[in-house]
Amino acid sequence: MTEADQNLLLKAKDSKKENEIWFRTIRNVKTDTLHDTIISIHQEVFAKTDCMTCANCCKTSPPLLTNEDINRISKSMGISAKQFTKSYVLQDFNGEKTFNIVPCKFLQSDNTCSIYDIRPEACRRYPHTDEMEYPKRTHLNVSNTLVCPAAYNILEKLKSVIHQHDLRI
Ligand code: SF4
Numbered sequence: 722m723t724e725a726d727q728n729l730l731l732k733a734k735d736s737k738k739e740n741e742i743w744f745r746t747i748r749n750v751k752t753d754t755l756h757d758t759i760i761s762i763h764q765e766v767f768a769k770t771d772c773m774t775c776a777n778c779c780k781t782s783p784p785l786l787t788n789e790d791i792n793r794i795s796k797s798m799g800i801s802a803k804q805f806t807k808s809y810v811l812q813d814f815n816g817e818k819t820f821n822i823v824p825c826k827f828l829q830s831d832n833t834c835s836i837y838d839i840r841p842e843a844c845r846r847y848p849h850t851d852e853m854e855y856p857k858r859t860h861l862n863v864s865n866t867l868v869c870p871a872a873y874n875i876l877e878k879l880k881s882v883i884h885q886h887d888l889r890i
């Protein structure tokens with residue numbers, strides 16, 4: 722991770738409380754208008770983001786796994802879902818499954834993913850900033866700014882746009 726990205730994560734940590742409060746204040750924003758704005762900001766930020774110099778999500782945040790993920794990846798590896806689960810999966814008391822270790826075992830030394838084409842759905846969607854439910858997910862969004870420099874940049878740009886154009890109803 723670059724020094725600039727590390728600095729963004731420090732700013733995200735300092736802004737954590739403020740951002741949690743901010744998400745509560747946008748509950749009444751028109752969802753359709755906001756979604757188009759968020760998609761545009763998401764695309765703008767990721768066009769300038771080099772995930773290959775970062776990989777902080779893969780190094781620090783084990784993705785949630787669905788049974789479909791487990792079946793697909795284990796099949797591709799030529800082992801049973803049961804064997805895969807024993808070697809790679811942790812299940813918490815709520816029944817939620819994640820990989821059992823970070824950095825992810827599938828992350829390679831050049832920051833590429835060895836199972837990229839069949840990676841878990843949660844990896845594909847991370848950091849969830851282009852999803853319709855984004856404005857409603859305070860905890861997840863703020864948590865992601867502590868891990869993902871792009872998620873922090875997206876949130877800061879969104880705050881600025883909402884402030885400038887007064888999109889609140
Ligand atoms: S999605 Fe975010 S945390 Fe993951 S590699 Fe890209 S910038 Fe880094």
Ligand code: SF4
Binds near residue numbers: 779835837840
């Ligand atoms: S499966 Fe691939 S994309 Fe997902 S955390 Fe592991 S290395 Fe990253």
